[in-house]
Amino acid sequence: MLISQDFKDELYKAAFNKHIDDFYVNPLPPAEDLVSRIEFLCNFRNKTIHPFPEELRDKKYKLPFSKRLFDVVVAGTALILLSPLLLIIMLAIRLESEGKVYYTSKRVGRKPFDFYKLRSMRTGSDKDLAKLAKEKNQYNTIAKQAEIDFSLPCPRCSVLPQGQHCSPVLHIKNYSICDYWYNVQKKEVAKSKSAFIKIVDDPRITKVGKIIRNTSIDELPQLINVIKGDMSIVGNRPLPVYEAEILTRDDMSKRFLAPAGITGLWQVELRGRGGDMSEDERKRLDNEYADHFVGNNYSFWYDLKLILRTVPALFQKDTV
Known part of the structure; x- marks a missing residue:
């Protein structure tokens, strides 16, 4: 003082x-x-x-060996098989707009890490996020403008x-x-403030970007994250730092007890219903998946079912 x-x-x-x-x-x-x-x-x-509520502080997270083995085998095989497609897409991205063909940002799963994606937006478009988040965030309501x-x-x-x-x-x-x-x-x-940001009719997305986002091809570099151990094939979506900071301050921090994943319960449900989901529903689904790890109730077959549901959900019109 x-x-x-x-x-x-x-x-x-x-x-x-x-x-x-x-x-x-x-x-x-x-x-x-x-x-x-x-x-x-x-x-x-x-x-x-503590970043977690009191009732979650003693909960320990350990990635099951079967899940880690599955992640490495699937991610490694997929990278080899999909490498020709990746090269074609990267060439298309480079021809349409200047800049790197990939995008790296800090994300938070169980811990912060460098998150890889194919670039689907104009270079330098991050500077427009704050303005767009106020004007076009799907999760915002009039009551939340404070x-x-x-x-x-x-x-x-x-x-x-x-x-x-x-x-x-x-x-x-x-x-x-x-x-x-x-x-x-x-x-x-x-x-x-909304914990999540999703821009409606995002003007930053390029033509190639719209295609690879609708088909989730832009997510393929995350297979490298899986091999590195930053992510899993199935898990909760890794969050940008600004979203994670909000969630660690409320009762939704349980989601961080599960691994970050390329696909998961929230993504499958969202795509299955055409892209419309409230913020509370998204939080609930993240916590629901985390429940499988809080009490060591992990099921390989549950993950496999989510992967099978991901395939038809890829073919949808909305950009997620």
Whole structure:
């Protein structure tokens, strides 16, 4: 905790870089509030922060040997047999647009890893994602469009004398807001945001990209991920980091107890119904598959059934 006579931007930045929890500027809040805050910080530092809910913390994940053996054999064989097709598709991608024919991004399964796909979008289109996510995200609703409202008064500061604040004052976007009220609103915004992003009629997709996405050919480089052990043939979809961060903060983190996979329960169900699925349904299906690993209830035949269901589901119109 750092207390300053007045606010200085360079001092505030230095405190932030040194991981100072609280930065107070005169006039200070009541002494009892400061004591209460100090007690809270002391207790908080003695606690261990877990990414999983309490009931899942003792659950251990171990990939069954039969599943790993199946993954290596199938992925290795498929890469050899499909290599001519891969070469043709890569040539088509390169002829249509400049840039690398493959795409690498950080994804999260049981752990973060480099995720491989054939490029189906224009080079550099990632910079458009934030704007498109606001305008065309399938999982967004009007109720989920939330931002921090700097004009709303803090309820705790409102009961204090004029000029006093319940916590350090932050200066953001030409606004001043106390640290407590900023973080309260920030948590509410995080809860209201969709954990998943799927762009409707994505303008970033190329002509070749639309074909390989509809037929899932763009997923073939993930066979390399399978051989490396990052993924399995069947599992929960590996998530971009921004989606995974949201899910580890709610009761849907159970999905991370299952391996990341090329295909799985969610993908099969989604394609089978033509691409329409709510966010809650997607979370439920991910957790349902994870249940097979929480209690060591893995079934090779269940995975095989999902693989067989994947084949007809590939021939659909929607881009997943």
